[in-house]
Amino acid sequence: MPSAVILLSGGLDSATAGAIARQQGFELHALSVDYGQRHRFELEACRRVAKSLAVKRHNIAKIDLGMLASSALTGPTAVPKGRSAEAMSAGIPVTYVPARNTIFLSLALALAEESGAADLFIGVNAVDYSGYPDCRPEYIAAFEQMANLATKAGVEGTLRFKIHTPLVNWTKAQIIRRGVELGVDYSLTHSCYDPDEAGRACGRCDSCLLRLKGFAEAGLTDPLVYPA
């Protein structure tokens, strides 16, 4: 069985990408990044999701991105709440972390080369939340080309790296419907940028609002508990 490295964030998208990779016949090697998130709940969700996907290995790379103080996810800026769909799609939000997917994919590429895996999976999506430049197909294609130029395995031709983005053109509702078909348990996932002290989702940040909209459009109920 070929193995694939999958970036797991603990969120809905990467859990679904993981289920798709499994369904395609890959043995999974999960990579999560402890980058100094504002809260620990994301990493707890990563562990739960990795277990539910029966991954063969799960590495958690520790890297301090606290120097990137401009982002609301790694610095003191408040996470925006209650934004309309129009406001969310206008420009790049303050929850953008500088070059985050390049940092994460570089770690995943290193791990893939180390373990002899040619396939990498990342749950990026360019439809519902197109504000992030490092979620676009042209970015992924450029990274894939770079991966094959930047590595010993790529240059010597022992591995031909491929970056799989099975969700890139799907709406959040399509992602959720496919995940449910594949048996993804979304109660294990965590999407909120700003949970309370018990880890409960706020229901009002961009990530919560997109998730709730996705469940509503899929005709399903989000299993997470939100404040009344």
Ligand SMILES: [Zn+2]
């Ligand atoms: Zn939230």
